[in-house]
Amino acid sequence: MHSSFSESEDPVPAARHSAHPLSCDSAHPPARRPPHRSTHRSARPDRGRRRVRGVLAAATAALLAVAGLTLIPNASAAENPLERGPAPSASSVAAARGPFATSQVTVSSRDAGGFGGGTIYFPTSGAEGTFGGVAVAPGFTASRSSMAWLGPRLASQGFVVFNIDTVTRSDQPASRGRQLLAALDFLVERSPVRDRVDPDRLAVMGHSMGGGGAFEAAEARPTLRAAIPLTPWNLRKNWSQVQVPTMVIGAERDTIASVRFHSEPFFDSLPSDLDKAYLELNNASHFAPNIPNTTISSFSVAWLKRFVDDDTRYEQFLCPPPRPDGEISEYQDTCAHAS
Numbered sequence: 243m244h245s246s247f248s249e250s251e252d253p254v255p256a257a258r259h260s261a262h263p264l265s266c267d268s269a270h271p272p273a274r275r276p277p278h279r280s281t282h283r284s285a286r287p288d289r290g291r292r293r294v295r296g297v298l299a300a301a302t303a304a305l306l307a308v309a310g311l312t313l314i315p316n317a318s319a320a321e322n323p324l325e326r327g328p329a330p331s332a333s334s335v336a337a338a339r340g341p342f343a344t345s346q347v348t349v350s351s352r353d354a355g356g357f358g359g360g361t362i363y364f365p366t367s368g369a370e371g372t373f374g375g376v377a378v379a380p381g382f383t384a385s386r387s388s389m390a391w392l393g394p395r396l397a398s399q400g401f402v403v404f405n406i407d408t409v410t411r412s413d414q415p416a417s418r419g420r421q422l423l424a425a426l427d428f429l430v431e432r433s434p435v436r437d438r439v440d441p442d443r444l445a446v447m448g449h450s451m452g453g454g455g456a457f458e459a460a461e462a463r464p465t466l467r468a469a470i471p472l473t474p475w476n477l478r479k480n481w482s483q484v485q486v487p488t489m490v491i492g493a494e495r496d497t498i499a500s501v502r503f504h505s506e507p508f509f510d511s512l513p514s515d516l517d518k519a520y521l522e523l524n525n526a527s528h529f530a531p532n533i534p535n536t537t538i539s540s541f542s543v544a545w546l547k548r549f550v551d552d553d554t555r556y557e558q559f560l561c562p563p564p565r566p567d568g569e570i571s572e573y574q575d576t577c578a579h580a581s
Contacts, residue, residue, distance in 0.1 A: 324443070324551045326370050326400030335559060336540045340399035342367060347434055351407065355432075356424030358407030360386050363397035364435045370400075374443035374467065374550035377404045377425040377459075379418045381450025382475070383411045384532075389449060391534045392542075399543045401550070402439045404429050408452075415451045415476045419458025422446045443467050443550045447542070449531045450475045450499060457508065460486040468549040470542050471508070472531040475499035479507045487517035487549040487579075491538060493526035494571045509574070517549065517579045519560065524571035537569045548579065 327341045334340065342365035351359035365373060376396060380388045386405045393405040406425045408418055423446075430441040445468035448456040453474025460469040464485040473493045481488075492505030499505070501522060509520040521541055523530050531538055544559040561577040564570060 322552060322554075323371075324374075324440075325553050325555070326373060326551060330547070330555055330559075332559070335399075335543050335556070336536050338395060338534070338536075340395070340543075342398050342400055344394050344397040346394070346397075349404075349428070349433065354406075354425075354428060356409075357421035357428070358409045360404055360406035360425065361390070361393060362402065362404050362429065362433060362435055363393035364402040364438055365397060365400060368438065372438055372440040372443075373400055373402050374445065374546065375402045375404065375426060375429050375439040375441075376445045376447060376546065376550070377406060377422045377429065379406055379408065379422050379425075379446075379448035379452030379455050381448075381452050384449070384452075385411065388532045389452075392447075392531075392539065395534075395539045396543065396546065399547070401546060402429065402435060404433075413451070415454030415478075416458050418448060418452050418455025419446075419462060420455075422448065422452075422455055422459040423463055445469065445546055445550050447472065449473060450528065453499075454478075457481050457484065457488075460484050460488060468546055470545060471505075472538065473499050473505065473528050474508060475504055476508070480511045481508055482511050482513060484512055484516065487545070488512060489519040489521065489541065489545045491521045491523065491531070491541070493523045493528055493530050495525055496528040498528040514576070515578065517576060519545070519575040520572065521570060522572040524567075524569055 328334075344363055345366050346361055346363045348361050349359045353359065378389050378392060380386055386407045389405050393403045396403045404425050406421065408421055413421070426444050426446070430436055430439050430444070444466055446456045446459045446466060447470040448454070449472045453471030454476030456469045456471040457474065457476060457478070460466055461481060461484050466486045469484075469486045469488045470491065471488070472491050473496055474490065475498065490505050490509045492501040494501065505520065505522070509518065512518045521537075523537060540559070544556045547553045547556040548560060557580055561575055561580040563573045563575055
């Protein structure tokens with residue numbers, strides 16, 4: 243690799259743990275119902291309705307039956323060339339390290355273009371082909387070290403993760419959104435691991451103003467596969483033009499980007515027919531994403547797998563919604579993708 247990059251190995255530990263396994267029901271909901279809601283507080287007005295896809299599925303099944311074909315459970319999943327890793331379980335999704343051994347390279351600010359450099363975490367195995375790419379931006383005044391815990395977790399589940407620095411630590415959300423996109427372009431065009439990344443399967447994440455930047459990036463580039471803003475902050479409240487599947491993660495006790503003025507109106511403004519979800523961390527602060535958090539990583543893995551890899555094996559962790567517990571104060575999902 244180029245001399246300006248440094249590399250180190252992060253092997254998969256022998257033991258794995260699950261601090262907060264995901265929990266969900268088994269039956270899919272009927273078509274055309276309001277977003278699924280699981281909350282510790284009183285219910286809010288409906289936030290969108292599901293799309294109807296059952297007629298086409300039923301017609302297809304009928305044609306196959308007439309032709310004398312046998313439908314095999316999970317056949318579509320087995321035929322998905324984008325699946326990476328073994329069949330998931332609640333414990334595997336929540337594990338601190340997934341099934342892939344990882345390595346990392348550092349990109350200096352002088353080699354970066356349009357952003358401040360960063361660290362790329364990636365699976366070392368090339369046996370399963372290319373992986374989806376994810377760019378992660380920090381919050382106001384923060385560096386990439388504030389989100390460093392998340393990179394190897396996601397990479398070990400089968401993603402190439404670019405945890406970036408911004409050009410300046412005071413960059414605003416619009417700038418951070420442009421920098422996230424610049425980082426993705428670098429990742430697939432010039433990075434030393436570009437041959438490991440599928441340029442058609444990219445996503446963005448970010449904390450605070452970086453989360454606000456994730457909204458900006460998703461709006462600017464509708465070809466992205468997923469966006470996950472973490473306790474996002476942005477003066478803009480209307481994201482009705484976003485066409486990227488988006489999971490908003492807010493924090494109940496956030497006094498910097500309160501859910502009332504940020505996460506909730508952001509989620510509400512997203513199109514009602516969009517694949518979208520809102521997860522609120524119970525009794526958590528604005529800085530919850532800056533330390534290892536199994537709830538954040540578990541649902542991020544599930545969302546990225548479902549939409550970046552189109553891996554329906556992870557649907558079970560998103561729809562129906564998880565039961566309320568000590569970690570989640572509210573969860574909503576349009577579950578259009580479950581139809």
